[in-house]
Amino acid sequence: MTKQTSFPQGFLWGGATAANQMEGGFHEGNKGLNIADVLPGGKERLRILAEPGFDFEIDTDKYTYPNHEAIDFYHRYKEDIALFAEMGFKVFRMSIAWTRIFPKGDELEPNEEGLAFYDRVFDELIKHGIEPVVTISHYEMPVNLVKEYGGWKNREVITFFDRYAKAVLDRYKDKVKYWMTFNEINSGLLMPIMSLGFSIQPGEHKYQSVVQGLHHQFIASAKAVQYCHEVNPEAQIGCMIIYAPVYSYDSKPENVFYADQEARLFNNYCGDVMVRGAYPAFAKRFFKEQGVELQMEEGDLETIQAGTVDYIGFSYYMSRTEKLEKSEEEKAQGNIMSGVKNPFLKASDWGWEIDPLGLRIALNDMYDRYQIPLFIVENGLGAYDKVEADGSINDDYRIAYMRDHINAMGEAIEDGVDLMGYTSWGCIDLVSASTGEYSKRYGFIYVDKHDDGSGTLERSRKKSFHWYKQVIDTNGAVL
Secondary structure: OOOOOOHHHOOOOEEOOHHHHOOOOHHHHOOOEEEEHHOOOOOOOHHHHHOOOOOOOOOOOOOOOHHOOOOHHHHHHHHHHHHHHHOOOOOOEEEOHHHOOOOHHHHOOOOOHHHHHHHHHHHHHHOOOOOOEEEEOOOOOOOOHHHOOOHOOHHHHHHHHHHHHHHHHHHHHOOOOOOEEOOHHHHOOOOOHHHHOOOOOOOOOOOHHOOOOOOHHHHHHOOOOOOOOOOOOOOOEEEEEOOOOOEEEOHHHHHHHHHHHHHHHHHHHHHHHHHHOOHHHHHHHHHHHHOOOOOEEEEEEEEHOOOOOEEEEEEEEOOOOOOOOOOOHHHOOOOOOOOOOOOOEEEEEOOEEEOOHHHHHHHHHHHHHOOOEEEEEEEEOOOOOOOOOOOHHHHHHOOHHHHHHHHHHHHHHOOOOOOOEEEEEOEEOOOOOOOOOEEEEEEEEEEOOOOOOOOOOOOOEEEHHHHHHHHHOOOOOOO
16 A cells, blocks of 8 residues: 655755665775775674674685775776765765775874765765765774774874874865764674774673773764864764664563663763763663773763764664563564564564654654754665576665655654754665675666675666656655
């Protein structure tokens, strides 16, 4: 059943990607080595990262590294941007690779070759009438900062990030109006390697390290927000979090309370600091129960308060169902989030439960709590796509997924939510962040590249390409 949905004029339709998952050219243009460059490919990626002692080294005898070539956006950006324009994108969410600008992360001066590359990308987007939405740091901290400084555990990294953020905000202040500081910052609570730049070692106090690393990121983000407003008062700069509503498995009060506590920590902890400018009230008890002693310097809380964001960017892929005691058999699959299987939901090819109503719940929860504009900057379906004999790709499952989620967005707008826009994740096939696979495809544009390294990298339009073009052309009226 189709439903007519009304979206506000100026709604920001588009697609989303990350530099480390699409650019390739990992040693070109004087680029340095970042975390994504040392992440192995394959479904074992998250298991390998969860093991203590990950060494951030490249071992080509043992692993493959698909991020090194990715889909070669570094050389094919004009072709890809033309395809985005054909779909009618209003915005394109992308990230800047920190190591293209500061190869080791601790240099005093930026790398001109890297800056010039993004000048060319932004100019091409603007030529096609597409606004860039830029994430300053998206899971790609320089490896040198990990090895020499310990990642975000080290307060000195604030200085290095500040130098990097100022370099890109200065350079692109007239080309980029929408910014975000850190991608999925709350992922550090579950997977610190990708977002905080360190692995938890045997005997190390996990939450002490994670909370301290996040505190340093909060300060760095607040400083970037303040500087962005200085160099271009018309620009908007947001945070970016993963949001997943947490349902109780049943009405047992202990399970309801446990689900509520999990939601408060994962969904609200980082958002409260970056939007409200202060740690949430529940943090005090959390720190006490976990034995955390947060180290602050004079002025930290004032910096955080002065650097609150203009909007909340967030990713939504799935909800999460929880109970206090769960067996291994009950656990659900998913990204980095655990939980138990929800008997009322179907799942994707990778076991991620599909819950469009959860997106409406998420939008209402966030807007009720924060009352600032929201921006869905990641949402999509990772699936196996089949190329037919005639070259067509009939991804009706992706169209159904997106139709249901976009309808949920429309309902949330009717509920009173101020929603800025929607950028579907992986608008062009790219390397999966969680599994390092090409076969986990999200895109409207098919890229002929495969897990075994074969393929031509040629692009082709899926059925969803034409469907999404209609959605944008009609501002969501045709679903």
